[in-house]
Amino acid sequence: MASPSPNPDRLEASGGPEGRQRILDVAASLFLERGYKATSLREIASAVGMKAGSLYYHFASKEVLLQAILQRGMDVMVEAFGEAEAATRDADPRTRFAAHVRAHLAALFEYGPYTAAHVTTFRTAPPSVCEAIVRERDAYEAMWTELLRELRDDGVLADDIPIGLARLTLFGSMNSSVDWFDRERGELDFFAETITRQFWTGFSA
């Protein structure tokens, strides 16, 4: 059973979230940067400005904390996909695809470290955490598979390339950016266009 969460998602006037929300933000950043196992609760608490024991008022365990972060990361991705879908429902297939690529990348960089932490820590997350989020993760991947299938049925995606393979290499290109893309220095739109361009026509001169 979960702890009672007082004032969930409330923002303080003094600039920045408090309590549970702030723990999530800080922990997601640290998990992203150092990895789950290498980040101690003492570090998280210290960065938040409290003591390690106090974290247990908000989360039952370190695993549950990670689970909440990865869950939110997945929620953001799914929501981004839905918005892209709604915004381009009647557009031509390539416009739809471009919007989804843009949405995926935006979710990786514009919604805090949750999504990026999902990409980097899912691999080595404890089994209980993986089991808790794998269902939604599979659902998100299925959305992309379905999108690609539609593109193939529309005749814009080559029909001799396995859809699963296309999705995996596309995800590889997009998700690897969490290791190097710096949105202070690079333009997200240009990056999204580059990914889209590579997917359709490649980089041939």
Add this chain to the structure above:
Amino acid sequence: MASPSPNPDRLEASGGPEGRQRILDVAASLFLERGYKATSLREIASAVGMKAGSLYYHFASKEVLLQAILQRGMDVMVEAFGEAEAATRDADPRTRFAAHVRAHLAALFEYGPYTAAHVTTFRTAPPSVCEAIVRERDAYEAMWTELLRELRDDGVLADDIPIGLARLTLFGSMNSSVDWFDRERGELDFFAETITRQFWTGFSA
């Protein structure tokens, strides 16, 4: 100072390497699977068939063990690049590129878990380990950058795409495969051709 390494790289007749070599193999697999921090020396020792303390005869510390593994992974990649280069020195640019993609992927899957472990654990490796291998890592990346530059000078790679970006998305596609590619079930050659095809012409119908 390093421990003396008796019989380095020797293979026993009884099937499989012994001593130091066997520790490296086992540790690389476990680091790849669970991550560096989450893998204990006791686990490694147990999988090798010895006790934790005995590992210190072969390696000065856990960090040094990881460093040796990542170093070897990088060595394999560099060697694979060199072989591809030598084999296609007089070939046309696209054949050269295809050979390098094939060599990179082959190195990820045909030379034990060293290269794959490099991909997955470098991100969160301790600073001392990163510093020890970052030079060779940078050199490997520079080889690819130089290759892409030559392709652009040859007029086969579009000149309006930043070379660094092309390399990063390409690496993203290739390296993400350590998370899902199973060479028991998939054909490495087909995968390599798919990556090459995506890079040049994309998946447009």
Add this chain to the structure above:
DNA sequence: GTCTATACCACGATAGAC
């Protein structure tokens, strides 16, 4: 809701017998 204090355990690492 956060604190102090602490239990309990697993970890990396060392020493010395064999």
Add this chain to the structure above:
DNA sequence: GTCTATCGTGGTATAGAC
């Protein structure tokens, strides 16, 4: 070259005061 035994540290987690 591997063992046993152990040290010291730092981890997660809990209990109870405030």
